[in-house]
Amino acid sequence: MSTSSSSPSRGSGRGQRVTIADIARRAGVTSAAVSLAVNGRPGVSEATRTRIMEIARELDWEPSPAARALAGAPVLTVGMVLARPAEVLGNEAFFGAFVAGLQEVLSAQDYSLQMKIVDSPEAEIDTYRRWFAQRRVDGVVVVDLRVDDPRIPALEELGQPALVVGGPGNHGSLPSVYVDDAHATQLLVDHLAERGHRRIARVAGTSAFLHTAQRDHAFLGRCAELGLHGELQDAGFGAEDAAVATAQLLSGQHPPTAIVFDSDEMALAGSQVLAESGVAIPGDIAVASYEDSPLARTHRPAITAIGRSAVEYGGVTATRLLEVVSAARRHRGGPVEEAESEVRALEPELRVRDSTDPSQQPGPDEVR
């Protein structure tokens, strides 16, 4: 089969990319038919579709995302922008796993993820505006939801597919997925109460984040319900702030007998301070974390933590975002579907370890 049959390539043919025109020529159909065939759309018979697909594979054809996008098709990319100090990303066990979960689902649907790090909410909003104006993305996922988040009204006004990670509530008319922080809080408090603790402190991360506020609220609420003394101690995010907060708790009039930290990093830093001060864990003070990680497991005592399966959380998020994107595509311009606009991604789970319960033996699931 000689490939050089017709039309000597006009112009300076560099690269000589395979296009649907090449496939059409070989198959003896028009390029429109090829388009329908490879996109699995009705309009061609099953027989020709099969033939076209075979030729496409034979020719090693790869669709041109640029051409597709220019012609109005989805660009098969979703975006996520992060407005946090760069270094923080590396210090959180949660984030990498969440991204991995996102990627897994997106890749399976041939979608890619575009990420950008900026240094302010304004820059973040501006990025959304430009991404959509340029048609760089089909939708975005919004993380680090804040209590009074300026991104929500901005995205509502843009009217483009966006999925909010966080809640419940506070996501305006945008669809969202969330993990129930109130429930996680209850699991922790109840567990500690069962172990006989009456004075519990919570070392909390940045209060601007919605989930921090929700944890605070649930914490104080649950403590009140159970007749416990609940104490809040603000800290930024990060090891050093947590260490300072822990030291402060120790120096108080009536130090707590249990401390709950907002992340694994904070719990580890706090535990160091306790150990250094000669405080036994959990003998004198019990320790627990809202975030699990390998270090939380290998630490001695191993740290009781909430497991959230960040990978799964990411997966649910991606799945939902893709739904939102295709729904928006279906009825363009129409309002985003209201039904089920808020989805609980997964259930938090309490992993009890030595730091709150010395009787715990590392089970087989801890060994890997």
Place this chain on the structure above:
Amino acid sequence: MSTSSSSPSRGSGRGQRVTIADIARRAGVTSAAVSLAVNGRPGVSEATRTRIMEIARELDWEPSPAARALAGAPVLTVGMVLARPAEVLGNEAFFGAFVAGLQEVLSAQDYSLQMKIVDSPEAEIDTYRRWFAQRRVDGVVVVDLRVDDPRIPALEELGQPALVVGGPGNHGSLPSVYVDDAHATQLLVDHLAERGHRRIARVAGTSAFLHTAQRDHAFLGRCAELGLHGELQDAGFGAEDAAVATAQLLSGQHPPTAIVFDSDEMALAGSQVLAESGVAIPGDIAVASYEDSPLARTHRPAITAIGRSAVEYGGVTATRLLEVVSAARRHRGGPVEEAESEVRALEPELRVRDSTDPSQQPGPDEVR
């Protein structure tokens, strides 16, 4: 100024996007002139260029990446694919900071970063192939360099802009950036030798990685030069493997008096094992890490570590990749420039702390 002057929009004008044609009409020039003007290319007078730019801003014009790409311009995106278990990303302080450093430089040049997580080197190579075939990216950055890395020949064959992070050496004909692991190793060993240690162990990560092999080699070499007893203990990456390796070292005939770990996570896990076994740090055994992090600082004793400024490393990488991309664009098809094809990104720096030297007082730089 009425906007409705000419040509009633043909077709079903939805969205009514602003294009260079609109700008051209307003400016009384051709759209080609607009293209030249907004791309800062010669061919239009300074006066018209200024006028065009003003109109573009007035009209809120955003270039269409799809149209640009289709017409042959760069797509302003670089890619990075990761073939590691998803969860690992979250557990390493290095990675997030590295990505942040990349982003910072890329964003400033209006480039974006596309990331993908896959589960094998084959899938990674396949991703490169498709990315370039589809013209999704202008170039890629290759991380986690392995000793005998199949990606190198694959990328050489593709002949597309790619920058290898790692080395020195082992990057074939591709350009690379690296941090001198041999030097870092020497800093660590020399420091421990100065403190009087004669039996030093190194708990090493996955030996498939080139930098692990280079550290191994440098470690044994430097120990030999100084007449020390150097011992290698293999471990995967991650807390649990490091804990096991540390326990093994302790149970040996002649336990070392100092242990160097390949990452902060490993050093923390190993330190736990030591503490649990009643081994004093640094009294009985000194501990050091190839990777610094907030937890390494807040740990007690604070852990001596190599500082690499992952953010800066990422920045240098991005800068170099952009150079490679534009060089490739300049002389298309021609060979990639050979000169300076291997760049040392930055100098490792030893941060001495209590875990090797109890006399260290936390300096003002440790407080933040």
Place this chain on the structure above:
DNA sequence: CTGAAAGCGCTTACAG
């Protein structure tokens, strides 16, 4: 179910 055409929004030679 299939064919021929217009159009997406740019860039790039190529004449003037």
Place this chain on the structure above:
DNA sequence: CTGAAAGCGCTTACAG
């Protein structure tokens, strides 16, 4: 320095 045109590789109505 400027104008008119072709072309990048698809998709999408619109006729047959």
